[in-house]
Amino acid sequence: MALEDQINKALAKFGKLGEHGHRDDLLWYDIDRSEPLTKEDLTTIETTLKADGVFAKLINSGSSLDKKTGKEIQKIWLTAFASENKLIAWKKEFELKKKSDHRFIGEQLDWFHVQEDIVAPGMALFHPKGMRIRRKLIDLIREVNDDLESEEVWTPHMAKIELWKMSGHYEHYKDKMFIWEQDGQEWGLKAMNCPFHIQIYRFKPKSYRDLPLRYAEFGTDYRKEQSGELHGLSRVWCFTMDDHHFMVTPEQIESEVLRIMKACFGVYDIFGFKPEVKLATMPDDAMGDAKLWKKAENALEGALKKANIDFTLKEKDGAFYGPKIDIYVKDSMGRKWQLTTIQVDFFMPDNFKMSYVDANNKAQMPVMIHFAILGSVERFMSVIIEHWGGKLPLWLAPVQVKVLPISDAQITYAEKLVAELKKSKIYVELDSDGTLGKRIRTAETEKVPAIVVVGEKEVQANKVNVRGKGDLSLEDFLAKVRKANLERTAF
Numbered sequence: 001m002a003l004e005d006q007i008n009k010a011l012a013k014f015g016k017l018g019e020h021g022h023r024d025d026l027l028w029y030d031i032d033r034s035e036p037l038t039k040e041d042l043t044t045i046e047t048t049l050k051a052d053g054v055f056a057k058l059i060n061s062g063s064s065l066d067k068k069t070g071k072e073i074q075k076i077w078l079t080a081f082a083s084e085n086k087l088i089a090w091k092k093e094f095e096l097k098k099k100s101d102h103r104f105i106g107e108q109l110d111w112f113h114v115q116e117d118i119v120a121p122g123m124a125l126f127h128p129k130g131m132r133i134r135r136k137l138i139d140l141i142r143e144v145n146d147d148l149e150s151e152e153v154w155t156p157h158m159a160k161i162e163l164w165k166m167s168g169h170y171e172h173y174k175d176k177m178f179i180w181e182q183d184g185q186e187w188g189l190k191a192m193n194c195p196f197h198i199q200i201y202r203f204k205p206k207s208y209r210d211l212p213l214r215y216a217e218f219g220t221d222y223r224k225e226q227s228g229e230l231h232g233l234s235r236v237w238c239f240t241m242d243d244h245h246f247m248v249t250p251e252q253i254e255s256e257v258l259r260i261m262k263a264c265f266g267v268y269d270i271f272g273f274k275p276e277v278k279l280a281t282m283p284d285d286a287m288g289d290a291k292l293w294k295k296a297e298n299a300l301e302g303a304l305k306k307a308n309i310d311f312t313l314k315e316k317d318g319a320f321y322g323p324k325i326d327i328y329v330k331d332s333m334g335r336k337w338q339l340t341t342i343q344v345d346f347f348m349p350d351n352f353k354m355s356y357v358d359a360n361n362k363a364q365m366p367v368m369i370h371f372a373i374l375g376s377v378e379r380f381m382s383v384i385i386e387h388w389g390g391k392l393p394l395w396l397a398p399v400q401v402k403v404l405p406i407s408d409a410q411i412t413y414a415e416k417l418v419a420e421l422k423k424s425k426i427y428v429e430l431d432s433d434g435t436l437g438k439r440i441r442t443a444e445t446e447k448v449p450a451i452v453v454v455g456e457k458e459v460q461a462n463k464v465n466v467r468g469k470g471d472l473s474l475e476d477f478l479a480k481v482r483k484a485n486l487e488r489t490a491f
């Protein structure tokens with residue numbers, strides 16, 4: 001009997017089998033029964049499968065709504081092999097993967113999840129703790145935007161198809177867009193933010209005195225990747241870019257790109273990333289004036305040199321609508337990620353007939369610079385979660401401090417400490433439930449950066465004991481936490 005038939009035969013003992021499928025190396029089965037699988041059912045699934053010659057590990061179980069009948073059905077996730085050795089090898093690999101895979105870390109620590117059954121594939125739901133991380137990244141970029149004088153705007157998540165036809169996305173990008181018809185009008189879900197920002201630019205006539213004009217948006221975009229390519233937060237259908245569009249004169253490209261590069265490098269520094277920079281120049285199928293191309297390429301090169309940044313040249317590798325700078329970073333596992341692209345664009349300003357009047361009162365076309373520092377917030381989160389194996393630095397951790405009183409006698413002292421930390425907007429939790437050893441292990445599993453133990457000795461001396469750091473006076477500890485949080489430095 002084939003493995004699949006053996007599994008079907010064994011699982012049928014728990015109820016009528018509905019649909020089944022797989023996500024990566026995990027199999028899922030729908031079981032048509034309204035009452036949940038009992039604890040006993042769940043403990044016997046593996047042995048029942050084994051009796052039918054299947055070596056399996058039950059990964060998860062739950063219920064969901066049947067799309068057709070609207071009835072509740074049971075769902076189980078498992079992995080199954082025809083030999084015990086294969087299962088043992090899989091378990092070993094699974095444990096290793098779990099430690100660094102952002103999808104497992106995100107679910108284990110209750111940060112986010114993707115729910116295909118009644119939500120959507122490739123669209124993550126952020127739980128309160130995941131949202132804390134997300135907010136801190138966005139707060140960081142908001143500060144950078146202020147320094148860059150890039151003004152935040154907001155634009156809607158969909159637009160009439162006419163916008164996407166004008167931008168060229170309908171013609172070149174239609175397959176990746178969510179498009180539908182409603183009340184005789186065709187609509188497109190936002191796949192990029194640029195066309196909207198251009199409408200803001202065009203709302204009033206512009207003069208050379210208005211430039212550079214800088215727009216920023218945490219813009220949520222929707223792109224239909226192949227569902228087989230979807231992966232946690234790193235390949236998704238829905239993501240939020242820390243997107244920027246600078247409208248500049250050709251003469252302003254160099255100084256603006258220099259400012260952008262400085263801002264990007266400042267952000268990479270915070271994460272300890274060493275960037276690698278590539279300059280991509282005019283391809284054979286380029287559009288636009290060759291003189292303008294040369295000017296833009298020289299400006300990009302000039303900015304890199306002025307910023308003292310080493311780069312390699314990728315000849316003829318620019319987009320057909322302008323030269324670009326690609327920035328890659330390496331994570332702790334040596335994997336290379338492309339985070340930022342600084343894209344000069346002559347195409348969209350032309351498509352949308354953007355203009356400004358120059359000092360001689362003549363109409364000119366601005367150049368657009370597109371860039372995002374993190375890229376997509378979701379993808380950036382997946383990179384840093386794996387880079388640090390989930391152990392985020394104090395400033396970014398969703399629970400920054402956990403206070404563990406040794407006994408009830410120290411609860412008042414512990415509560416006072418929690419209140420102090422909360423005043424400084426530190427995410428802090430007090431855990432007084434269970435043995436100290438168990439509470440320490442829980443805090444370690446939750447990857448809390450500052451685990452603080454307080455016993456009678458600490459109360460008497462007005463001190464705290466920080467795991468891995470020893471005794472600190474209460475004052476020192478508070479100052480250290482506040483500094484690391486505020487300056488985004490190591491604790």
Ligand SMILES: [Zn+2]
Pocket residue numbers: 192193194244245370371
């Ligand atoms: Zn853009």
